[in-house]
Amino acid sequence: MKRIIVTALGALALAGCAPQRLEGPAAPVTVKIIAFNDFHGALETPGRAIELQAADGSLVKVPAGGAAYFASAVKSLRAKAANSVVVSAGDLTSASPLVSSLFLDEPTVKALSMAGLEINAAGNHEFDRGADELKRLQRGGCAKLTRVEPCQIEPFKGASYTYLAGNTIQADGTSLFPGTALRSFGSGRRKVTIGFIGLTTRLTGNYVDPAGIKGITFADEAETANKLAADLKARGADAVVMLVHEGGYPARSDQPEKCDGLSGPIVEIAKRLTPAVDVIVSGHTHRAYICDYGATDPARPLLLTSAGNNGVMLTDIDLSFDPATKRVTAKHARQVIVQGDGVTSSAGPVKPTAAFPTFAADPAVAAHVARYAAAAESRAKRVVGRASGPILRDEHDDMKESPLGLLIADSQLAATRASGAQVALMNPGGVRASIMPRDGQVTFGDLYTVQPFGNNLQVKEMTGAQLRAVLEQQFAKTDGTALLFPAGLTYSYDLSKPEGQRIIAPLIDGQPLRDDAVYRVTVNSFLGGGGDGFTAFKAGKDVAGGALDLDALEAWFARGQVVDPPALGRVKDVTPR
Structure with missing residues (x-):
């Protein structure tokens, strides 16, 4: 007993000679995931406003969208985060306005590359012109694969971002595009790794011309995701984010940060997912929502999001990690409305509303869009x-x-x-x-x-x-x-x-x-x-x-x-x- 007391007193004496600071838990590592979907070549601000519920409960019309404002919003969010990545859930191209579609959506691919997009899960519309043309959008070049002439304005370098589509199965059993990607953030002991899965809707074959996808089948989304998630975990992923071009339908369209009454294919997909998936970024239905799926199924405490369509909003997702255990400790998401200078709709001008922040146009992207708009103007008008x-x-x-x-x-x-x-x-x-x-x-x-x-x-x-x-x-x-x-x-x-x-x-x-x-x-x-x-x-x-x-x-x-x-x-x- 005396020995223990002496030892304790000795420790106190040493503490008195050399004071030591007791360290608390290390600060979490937070990664910002900036997500969107269904951009559909919306380079110019749409000639209509979207109706949203403001913080005071009132409905307001918001002039939103446009690639130059979109790029500015992305860069604004990235500037606030030490760690960030920009991702999307498909249909960035095709079913596009003339200013993009007339040029095989090359200007949209370049604009989104300029905005900093890094990973995109291919959507069904990206197969509209056939698998070979989609591969050209990834790799670049001026091979003529459709009736429209490529590279009409400038040489096409291809996307700086990576297309993922792990459930696009070719005749030899391999996928047309990679299914996964890994990204690491931080360094040393504070380094964390996120694995991304990219999938298109299994019904893509029903939505596009069969001639353009010969020999390709589209596997079940949940089954494919579960296999790829296990592989990502084995390769060191601390979290798994699923980008899937399939979605749901909330009861209301004016509350993009809620998901009351959500129905549709994404609900059934989520029910069958492995708990290893932390976040689903979805699309296809052109609806906006943020869902805490764990409130519905505690065994799958994932975050489910979608950002509507046409670049009118971004989903700002924060994932926080314990740097010691590498486990996800918190998930949070909000919708950021891409409000610009205003629009002229069929009902007259719609000015920016104070209910949401306003973004300035990114000069480089604005000049890029203006160049293609000028080239299309005579035909469009x-x-x-x-x-x-x-x-x-x-x-x-x-x-x-x-x-x-x-x-x-x-x-x-x-x-x-x-x-x-x-x-x-x-x-x-x-x-x-x-x-x-x-x-x-x-x-x-x-x-x-x-x-x-x-x-x-x-x-x-x-x-x-x-x-x-x-x-x-x-x-x-x-x-x-x-x-x-x-x-x-x-x-x-x-x-x-x-x-x-x-x-x-x-x-x-x-x-x-x-x-x-x-x-x-x-x-x-x-x-x-x-x-x-x-x-x-x-x-x-x-x-x-x-x-x-x-x-x-x-x-x-x-x-x-x-x-x-x-x-x-x-x-x-x-x-x-």
């Missing part, structure tokens, strides 16, 4: 016709007719009447924007923004039974329902009836559809190849080619008439309620 008012698409419900969808179907039927076409069908996913005339005038740029894909029209011979099977498939597809917009055809549907009996009283040119009769049906080449899951179109026999879908739409406006929005009612829901 060419007046093609007049409209009596806005011709709208439905941005939220693919099971509703829209005036613009019906108008496009009308234009395609008119363009192929000489080939005997009796019916035209248009898919809602191919209608990318509403037409908002200025002083009644509609420009080529307006039409290009509506239909940027450059699909050829096809005329197919189909029996009445085959056409009925197409219509039934609207309600039976594995990737969700979608109403085709018809011209020359009217019908009702009753979802309470068994599959195969849901289409009621279909009429072609006012006459009842006969299952044994043969009809000529116009579709775009995307649908004709089974796109959007409409595999029943493959049963039809190709009998004639047609103009580009965009040319057909332009011809509809060039008839010398003021175009009115078509009346709804060609398809009626008679399901008992």
Whole structure:
């Protein structure tokens, strides 16, 4: 006992001779992940404002978007962090406005490289022009792989960021793009490593022209992520971030930092993920949300985010690590609205609101965008016709007719009447924007923004039974329902009836559809190849080619008439309620 006391006294004496500071826990290592998705070539500020809920609960219109402001917002966030990385969850290109799409989205790839993007999970739209063209966007070069001439303005160096797509499986079993990437932050004992997984939606094959992805299949997202997460952990990842081009639907669109009532494919994917995944950056649905998934499933305390679309916001994610254990100790995310100088919408000017910060335009990116905008201006501003008012698409419900969808179907039927076409069908996913005339005038740029894909029209011979099977498939597809917009055809549907009996009283040119009769049906080449899951179109026999879908739409406006929005009612829901 005495020995212990003496030893203790000796320790106190030594402490008195040489005071020692007791150190507390080391400060955490924090890494800022700046995330976005579905940029879709939105180089210029969109001509509309987004509606958001301000801190006081009021709804405000915010002029947001534009690559120059976007780059400035990214750089502002990075300046506040010792450790940061910029990532995205796909669809950066394609389905783009004319200023980008006209140049094969090369200006968007360069703008996002200038903004500091490092890793992108390829989305379904990035395969629109085929896998080889997507590889060119990564590697650079001027090989002509589409009908559009590459490198029209300057040599194309390719993306400075890395495309990931670990579930794009080729015939030999390898993935078209890498599935993972590792990034380390800090140094010495405070060094932490984050592993990134990149995936596209497994339904990509349904959304793009099959000719461009021959030999490629798209594996299940959760199964692939679980395998890749285990590999990343084995390679030293302290945290795993999943970038996936698939998403969900919150109950409200004006509360981007919440996820009340979230539904959709990403919820089912999250349920099947390994707990090794700490964060999911999602996309595809064009909705914005931040979800603490651990509140739903404590076994998977991950953070789930999405930043809407068109570069109107960024998700600012902070991951904190204990430097001793390397474990994630905290996760936090917020949405940063990319508000610039204001926009001129169809309803007039929208000035910046004090409810959200404002970013100055990045001069280098602004000059880059201006160069391409000037090159596209003469084509974009060419007046093609007049409209009596806005011709709208439905941005939220693919099971509703829209005036613009019906108008496009009308234009395609008119363009192929000489080939005997009796019916035209248009898919809602191919209608990318509403037409908002200025002083009644509609420009080529307006039409290009509506239909940027450059699909050829096809005329197919189909029996009445085959056409009925197409219509039934609207309600039976594995990737969700979608109403085709018809011209020359009217019908009702009753979802309470068994599959195969849901289409009621279909009429072609006012006459009842006969299952044994043969009809000529116009579709775009995307649908004709089974796109959007409409595999029943493959049963039809190709009998004639047609103009580009965009040319057909332009011809509809060039008839010398003021175009009115078509009346709804060609398809009626008679399901008992």
